[in-house]
Amino acid sequence: MSTPLLLLDSTSSIPPYEQICEQIRMQIASGRLLAEAMLPSVRQLARDLGIAPNTVVRAYNQLEQEGWVVTSERRGVMVALYPPVPTPFERRQRLERAVSHLLVAAHQLGVSPAELYAEIERQWRQWYPS
Amino acid sequence: MHSMILPLASFSLPGRAIFAAALLLPFGLAFALTGLYGRSHPSSWAAHFSRGIGTGWWGKFVKWRIVDQAGPAVVVVWQDFLRCVTFIGGTEYIYTGMGMVLATLSYLTFFLLTGGAPYPLQNLENIFLWVAMAAGLWGGSCIGYAAAFRQVRSMTARLVYADLTQRQLADFRSPLLLLLPGVYILYQALVSYMVFLTSGPTVTSNDRGSNTSGVTVSVWIVFVGPAAMLIIVFIAEIFAAYIARLPRLLITADPKIAQQLDNIIRAEVVGRIWALMMLAVGSVGFSQTVLVEKLSPVAFSLGSISFFCGMLELIVGGMGVALAQGRLGGRLTGWPWRSMRQP
Numbered sequence: 001m002s003t004p005l006l007l008l009d010s011t012s013s014i015p016p017y018e019q020i021c022e023q024i025r026m027q028i029a030s031g032r033l034l035a036e037a038m039l040p041s042v043r044q045l046a047r048d049l050g051i052a053p054n055t056v057v058r059a060y061n062q063l064e065q066e067g068w069v070v071t072s073e074r075r076g077v078m079v080a081l082y083p084p085v086p087t088p089f090e091r092r093q094r095l096e097r098a099v100s101h102l103l104v105a106a107h108q109l110g111v112s113p114a115e116l117y118a119e120i121e122r123q124w125r126q127w128y129p130s
Numbered sequence: 131m132h133s134m135i136l137p138l139a140s141f142s143l144p145g146r147a148i149f150a151a152a153l154l155l156p157f158g159l160a161f162a163l164t165g166l167y168g169r170s171h172p173s174s175w176a177a178h179f180s181r182g183i184g185t186g187w188w189g190k191f192v193k194w195r196i197v198d199q200a201g202p203a204v205v206v207v208w209q210d211f212l213r214c215v216t217f218i219g220g221t222e223y224i225y226t227g228m229g230m231v232l233a234t235l236s237y238l239t240f241f242l243l244t245g246g247a248p249y250p251l252q253n254l255e256n257i258f259l260w261v262a263m264a265a266g267l268w269g270g271s272c273i274g275y276a277a278a279f280r281q282v283r284s285m286t287a288r289l290v291y292a293d294l295t296q297r298q299l300a301d302f303r304s305p306l307l308l309l310l311p312g313v314y315i316l317y318q319a320l321v322s323y324m325v326f327l328t329s330g331p332t333v334t335s336n337d338r339g340s341n342t343s344g345v346t347v348s349v350w351i352v353f354v355g356p357a358a359m360l361i362i363v364f365i366a367e368i369f370a371a372y373i374a375r376l377p378r379l380l381i382t383a384d385p386k387i388a389q390q391l392d393n394i395i396r397a398e399v400v401g402r403i404w405a406l407m408m409l410a411v412g413s414v415g416f417s418q419t420v421l422v423e424k425l426s427p428v429a430f431s432l433g434s435i436s437f438f439c440g441m442l443e444l445i446v447g448g449m450g451v452a453l454a455q456g457r458l459g460g461r462l463t464g465w466p467w468r469s470m471r472q473p
Contacts (some may be wrong), residue, residue, distance in 0.1 A: 004294040007385055027294060040296045047377040048292030076296070077356070 004032050008049045016051055020059035022098075028068055028083055030127045037044060039069060039077040147241045150259070151234060158230030164184040165223025165274075172216050180219035182398075186455065187215065190394050193470055199387055210382040211391050218395065222274035230268025233262040236319055256417040257358045264362050264410040268369045268403055275373060275399060292378060292383035297366070299374045302393075304459030307451075311363050311411045314443045319356040321436060325426040326352060333425040352425065355418025359411045366407035370400045397456035397463045405452040412444035 006023050027033040039045075042060065046053040060077050061112065063069045067084030071077050077097055106116050139324045181187065182269050191197055191208065200207045297445035325333070325335040326349055334346045375398060419436040422429035429436075451458065464470060 003384055003389070005389060006292045008290050008292070010290070012186065024294065033294060038296050040293055044297060044377075045292050050377070059444050088209050 003106070006045070006049070014051070015060070017108050020045075020056065021062050022061070024063055025066075025068055025089065026127070028079055033079050035077045035079055035083075038075070039079065041076055057091075098110040107130045145248045147238060147247045151238055154237075154382070155231060158234060160229025161229070161230060162224045162347040165225075168223065169217055169220030172213065172467060177220065179221030179242070180223050181215050182219060182265040187211070189395075190398075190455070194390055194394050195470055196387060196390055196394075197392065198248065198372055200384075203351060203384075206385075207382045207387055207391075209301070214379065214381045214391070215395065217396045218275060218278040221278035222271050225277070226267055226270035228382075229266035229268075229273075230263070233266030235263050236266075247390055250361075257355055257414050260410045260414050260417075261358050261362060264406060265365055267406060268365060271399070272372055273401065276376060289383075289385060290378075291381060291389065294391070296375055300460060301462045301465075302374055302456070302458065303370065303404065304395045304462040304465075305405070307458055309445070310361075310447045311359070311408065313410065314415060314439060314447075315359045315363070317439055318359065318436075319353075320424060321429055321432055322352040322418075323357055323428050324432075325349070325422050328427055328428050332473045334426050336427075353424050353427075355414055355421060359414050359418075362410045362414065365423045366403055373399050373403070393462050397458075397460065399456075400460075401451065401454060401456035401458055404458060407442065408447035408451050412440055412448055415440045415443060 004027050006020065006027075008019055010016075013021065014022075018102070024033070027122050035041075039060075040048070042053050042056045045056045062067065063100075064071055064077075067080055069077050069103065102116075111119075168174060168178075170178035171177055188208075191204075191211075196207065197204050198202060240262075241259055313374045315365075327351045331347050331349055332346050333352070360450055377393070378389065381388045381390045415438075419429075419433065423433050423436075425432075452464045457463045459465045
C-alpha cells in the first residue's frame with residue numbers, strides 16, 4: 001500500500017511552494033486526501049523534498065489562508081473539514097493561471113494540441129475514475 | 131566481599147575477556163571491510179553479502195507488487211534497487227563494524243575497571259556486553275543508513291517526491307508488538323521485586339561447588355537486568371523511529387515505485403532492529419535469571435518458569451520477528467500471514 005505522493009520538479013518554472021500548494025489542492029479536491037487527514041510536518045516534507053523549511057511553511061500558510069488546511073499547534077497541519085468554495089472570479093482567475101502554466105510547459109516541450117488534449121483526458125480519467 | 135574496583139596495575143586479563151576481544155574485534159573489522167569492498171565492487175561476493183544473505187529481495191519485490199506495477203520496466207527497476215541496496219547495505223556494514231569495535235572496546239574497559247569481578251557479577255558483564263553490543267550495532271546501522279540516504283539522495287534526478295502523510299514508526303511496526311518485550315520485562319521486574327522484598331539489604335551467592343559461593347552483594351543488583359532490558363527496548367524504539375522518519379529515497383525514476391521500494395528497505399531495517407532487540411532482551415533475561423537464582427531461594431523456585439518465559443521471548447519474539455522479514459503489522463507493511471494490499 002502506498003501513501004499519497006507530492007512531486008517536485010526542480011526544472012519547472014513554477015516556484016516550489018506553488019507546486020506544493022497546487023498538488024495538495026488537487027489531492028484534496030480529488031478526495032485522495034480526506035478531511036482531517038494529517039499532513040506531514042514541515043520538517044519531514046522539507047527533508048523529503050530537499051528544500052528549505054521556509055518554503056514548506058510558506059505553502060502551508062497559503063493553503064491555510066485559502067481554507068484548504070487548518071493548523072493547530074498541538075496536532076500540526078491537517079486537511080480542513082470543508083474545502084473552500086472559491087468565488088466565480090477566483091475560480092476563473094485560478095483556472096486561467098493553471099492553463100497558462102500548462103501552455104507554457106506544452107510549448108517548451110513542443111507538444112501538439114492533440115497530444116495535450118489526450119494527456120488531459122488520460123489524467124482526468126486517472127484522477128476521477130468515476 | 132571482593133572489591134568491584136581494582137587498581138589497573140594489579141590487573142590480569144582473564145580468558146573470557148581475551149576470547150571476547152579475539153572474536154569480536156576481528157568480526158567488527160571484517161564487517162567494516164566487507165562493506166567497504168562491497169560498495170566499491172557491486173558484483174563481488176562482498177556486495178552480495180552486504181545486501182544481506184537470505185533476505186529474499188526478489189520475493190519481496192513480488193509480495194509488495196512491484197513486479198505488477200513496474201511492468202516491462204521491472205528489469206531496470208530491479209537493477210536500480212540492487213544498486214541502492216548494495217550501497218546502503220555496504221555503508222551499514224562499515225558503520226556496524228565500527229559500532230562493534232567500539233562496543234567491544236567499551237566492554238573491555240568495563241572489564242579492566244572491574245578487574246574480572248567474581249561470580250555472580252559475571253552475569254552483570256554479560257548484561258553490559260549485550261547493551262553495549264546492541265547499542266553499537268544499532269548506532270552503527272542508523273548512522274550508516276543516514277549516511278547512505280544522504281548520499282543516495284545526492285545522486286537522484288531532478289524529480290523528487292514526498293509523502294503527503296506524516297510518516298511514523300507505526301507505519302512499519304504495530305505498537306502491539308511492544309507487548310512482547312513489555313510483558314517479559316514486567317515478569318522479570320516482578321521476580322526481582324519479590325527477591326527484594328524477601329531479602330535483606332544484601333544478598334549472598336549460593337552457587338554450590340563454585341569457588342565464588344558466599345559472595346555478598348547489595349540487593350539492588352537484582353534490578354540491573356530489568357533496567358538493562360528497558361534501556362535496550364528504549365534504544366531500539368528511538369533508532370527504529372529515526373529510521374521511519376529519514377527522508378525518502380529516489381531509488382528509481384518512477385517516484386511511485388521508488389516510494390514502494392523505499393518502504394521495503396525501511397520495513398526490513400526496522401525488522402532487523404526489532405529482531406536484534408528481542409534477541410538482546412531474551413539474552414539479558416537469561417543472564418538475569420541465572421543471576422537472581424543464585425541470590426535468592428524465591429527466584430530459584432521460579433527458575434523453570436523464568437527459563438520458559440525466556441525461551442518464549444527468544445523463540446516467539448526473536449525468531450518470529452526475524453522470520454516476518456520486516457512485516458511487523460505496520461500500517462504499510464501488514465502482517466506476514468496476510469497478502470499485501472493493492473497500492
